[in-house]
Amino acid sequence: MNQLQKEHESVSEQVDMIMKNRFRRFKYLMKNDRTEDAVAIGEEFTEWMMDLDNDEILYYREDQLFEAL
Secondary structure, three states: OOHHHHHHHHHHHHHHHHHHHHHHHHHHHHHOOOHHHHHHHHHHHHHHHHHHHHOOOOOOOHHHHHHHO
């Protein structure tokens, strides 16, 4: 595995972890009737994503792309 492939795997894993963590936290807050907190988490995540507006981020799961072929 070359350096670019290692970097791709690392970024993919980090994005997956962030997405799973935010979704898990949102579901936990909703389950515990903390709707305002859940919405705040969603807004914070959206704001973070919008801060990346000037940078192009290409994220994909290579294994999912090959499954679709």
